[in-house]
Amino acid sequence: DAGVIQSPRHEVTEMGQEVTLRCKPISGHDYLFWYRQTMMRGLELLIYFNNNVPIDDSGMPEDRFSAKMPNASFSTLKIQPSEPRDSAVYFCASSYWTSGFFSNEQFFGPGTRLTVL
Amino acid sequence: AQTVTQSQPEMSVQEAETVTLSCTYDTSESDYYLFWYKQPPSRQMILVIRQEAYKQQNATENRFSVNFQKAAKSFSLKISDSQLGDAAMYFCAYRRRREDYGGSQGNLIFGKGTKLSVKP
Numbered sequence: 355d356a357g358v359i360q361s362p363r364h365e366v367t368e369m370g371q372e373v374t375l376r377c378k379p380i381s382g383h384d385y386l387f388w389y390r391q392t393m394m395r396g397l398e399l400l401i402y403f404n405n406n407v408p409i410d411d412s413g414m415p416e417d418r419f420s421a422k423m424p425n426a427s428f429s430t431l432k433i434q435p436s437e438p439r440d441s442a443v444y445f446c447a448s449s450y451w452t453s454g455f456f457s458n459e460q461f462f463g464p465g466t467r468l469t470v471l
Numbered sequence: 472a473q474t475v476t477q478s479q480p481e482m483s484v485q486e487a488e489t490v491t492l493s494c495t496y497d498t499s500e501s502d503y504y505l506f507w508y509k510q511p512p513s514r515q516m517i518l519v520i521r522q523e524a525y526k527q528q529n530a531t532e533n534r535f536s537v538n539f540q541k542a543a544k545s546f547s548l549k550i551s552d553s554q555l556g557d558a559a560m561y562f563c564a565y566r567r568r569r570e571d572y573g574g575s576q577g578n579l580i581f582g583k584g585t586k587l588s589v590k591p
Contacts, residue, residue, distance in 0.1 A: 387578060396562075396581055396582070397579075399578040445516065
């Protein structure tokens, strides 16, 4: 299995531009998580999906951020318009539910390093 | 709300020696999971070890072991025979265990991390 795939690995953009981050979860996983990592705030959950449905988006910082999961194999995190304070590493992770038990492990992608100038 | 605290921003250990990373957490739940993740310079988050709160026995994975003190809400990671490849950021994380389908039980709550350096 290729693991969780994220693209791009690095993104540099200018303030005010739209940024789209992409994630492909591990096949068969039905939970998908978006995290943001900064020096100041550490790792924080932005949103997560179950069977393509957003379950908890309370971590999404503001309306400039939006996330979608149109199917089981693809999710996007969009920032529009982007600001310098959005500069961070964004991780996608996936997990699964089976036999009534939530898996113990979330599998993380390599992250996207976003720099907003 | 649950919180996870790692009080050591940085630690250093000599190669082949043993080091212990500290983690405390706060929760009103009685059943939950605790994890240690490693993040090397590549940024990849790698699960090192996990512990179920209902288990008395401390988890062990090769050179990695934990000291889980439920009453004290403490979950430290011990790395024995440290190797150069152990140098990384280490994150302690918490997830509550509610096995009902859906709901908000899925997300991990992370500490701020401890940067471990290994000296040759």
